[in-house]
């Protein structure tokens with residue numbers, strides 16, 4: 176048994192009382208999200224009522240999942256928390272570092288070879304701290320979580336944006352940065368702004384070519400990539416209840432593409448069936464007993480307009496299949512109008528590759544429906560025109576679909592089965608093309624299709640659709656093909672039509688596999704030695720950051736005054752730097768190299784006060800640090816927006832940046848800076864941003880009396896000897912001030928654990 180039965184039991188035991196209490200406090204019927212959130216408050220409810228979209232709340236999630244790219248820094252940090260074991264059940268999944276090239280076996284062997292030290296580190300650190308480890312090839316994090324760990328009414332966080340996939344099994348599941356995972360694994364509360372709620376009522380029934388994927392592709396068209404920001408999207412209605420659990424997972428997965436905090440469905444018979452088919456009868460039995468708490472109150476379903484901040488209604492009997500793209504997942508085209516859009520926008524009409532699978536769409540149902548089309552192509556003597564690539568989501572699905580002849584249907588039409596991993600979905604795809612400069616089209620059943628996402632080629636137009644539609648389009652090799660109305664000419668010169676796809680929700684002979692790829696941690700990992708080589712270029716053990724020395728900061732040098740947009744990508748770029756995610760010193764060589772220097776409007780070119788000439792940002796920071804001089808970064812509005820990656824806060828801390836002062840912060844980055852011990856300040860008067868000059872020396876006064884609500888003062892001395900006094904606001908509370916004094920939140924946790 177991989178799931179934590181006792182934990183789930185205790186969540187369900189406490190739930191009725193907590194839900195009733197919350198209902199009394201809020202004085203209204205509750206939605207499902209409210210039930211789950213209020214029963215996961217980190218401190219037992221004191222009758223507090225939190226305003227949606229306004230109040231920050233501390234939660235106690237039930238579990239943590241990490242993928243191999245983000246787990247590295249999360250676990251390097253956790254090692255410094257002074258804890259012998261993780262406080263909640265946690266898992267690591269090796270799925271992102273496997274490159275898809277020629278097929279599962281060879282690709283997996285190559286990945287093990289190339290990433291050997293990273294895998295060894297993750298395996299040993301998991302073993303030491305009581306974390307479940309899923310080896311490379313075991314599957315994609317979100318599919319494995321759905322099959323093994325997700326449970327209705329639970330709350331989890333994961334260091335990947337598509338953690339939200341577990342909403343398909345009725346869980347509040349949220350994607351976060353590594354530092355948040357460390358907090359939860361160390362037993363600390365986890366903070367989130369109480370989300371707003373968007374209700375999506377699904378009426379009617381899916382049929383024919385239409386699948387759950389088309390529902391989320393339509394929703395993405397309605398809400399756009401930003402429409403779900405700060406909200407949980409709750410799906411309900413007869414159309415929701417009639418949908419398979421894995422179909423619900425697909426919809427929740429792509430909630431990340433509309434910016435939603437997460438998405439969720441209420442517990443129903445299909446979820447119960449899925450739990451039972453995946454070896455979790457005991458969980459289903461428990462969930463059945465508390466079913467009323469795992470769905471919204473009936474009054475919410477009857478009058479949803481009164482309880483959601485926004486309500487959308489979709490009749491599943493009326494929608495068509497969708498194809499979204501290129502370059503953004505919210506550019507929705509229904510199938511009937513897609514060919515016209517291809518022509519009008521001059522999208523490359525020849526389809527070069529169709530790709531199915533990924534964490535979004537690789538259930539047994541998905542693959543069996545797609546295989547029904549592959550079989551038709553063979554039976555109807557159709558030559559498949561495009562390349563066809565399949566990435567199963569887990570070993571459970573791969574083994575079972577191989578046993579049931581489904582993978583053979585794909586191979587019979589020329590399909591290549593890749594490893595159970597992210598592969599082309601995250602750009603880990605060694606695509607074999609004769610001319611990468613050619614404008615070209617691919618279609619995938621994945622979730623994201625931003626430029627360069629799949630193959631790193633800006634000329635590739637990526638479209639997203641259901642696995643069955645991807646398969647039909649790959650057979651035709653033509654983006655203008657509409658399988659609902661058009662015919663194809665087969666090898667005998669005869670016109671043939673593809674019938675509607677058919678498939679099975681569950682394998683008739685049950686799921687099976689030989690080796691799940693799971694390694695349970697030792698009961699007592701205290702003797703386990705974590706494997707990190709001194710000279711590794713990819714991994715580096717973290718030394719704790721130094722404590723605050725008890726005095727005001729004096730004589731800080733301005734490092735960079737960033738102009739305009741400065742996201743976490745500008746602060747810590749991705750792309751080739753992903754390789755150094757586990758090595759703080761090496762990845763720090765990308766610090767702020769994307770930020771625009773206010774004084775010369777260039778990137779990665781700033782005045783280096785040590786050499787007296789222009790230099791790169793990381794080199795300048797290193798030169799100042801070597802002289803024992805602290806530095807300060809100045810930024811504009813919404814500084815640090817984007818992802819929650821903690822590297823954007825750890826790198827400045829590592830390279831001697833003492834403070835960041837901006838016109839305004841993106842909240843998550845501000846908190847990350849505080850956690851890493853960098854002072855996060857805002858100009859009380861935004862116009863003071865203009866007073867900062869290139870060669871300024873800055874003192875920060877007031878730290879010895881650092882208290883919540885009391886501003887600090889910046890004394891800015893300019894090159895000509897004149898100076899300005901600038902009021903700097905902060906949003907530190909008492910605990911966060913202790914983080915600052917200890918040198919980082921982790922240092923404080925470690926101290927407390929001693």
Ligand code: F3S
Pocket residue numbers: 270315316317335337533534535596597600601621622
């Ligand atoms: Fe992996 Fe793509 Fe999902 S990168 S986790 S398969 S979104």
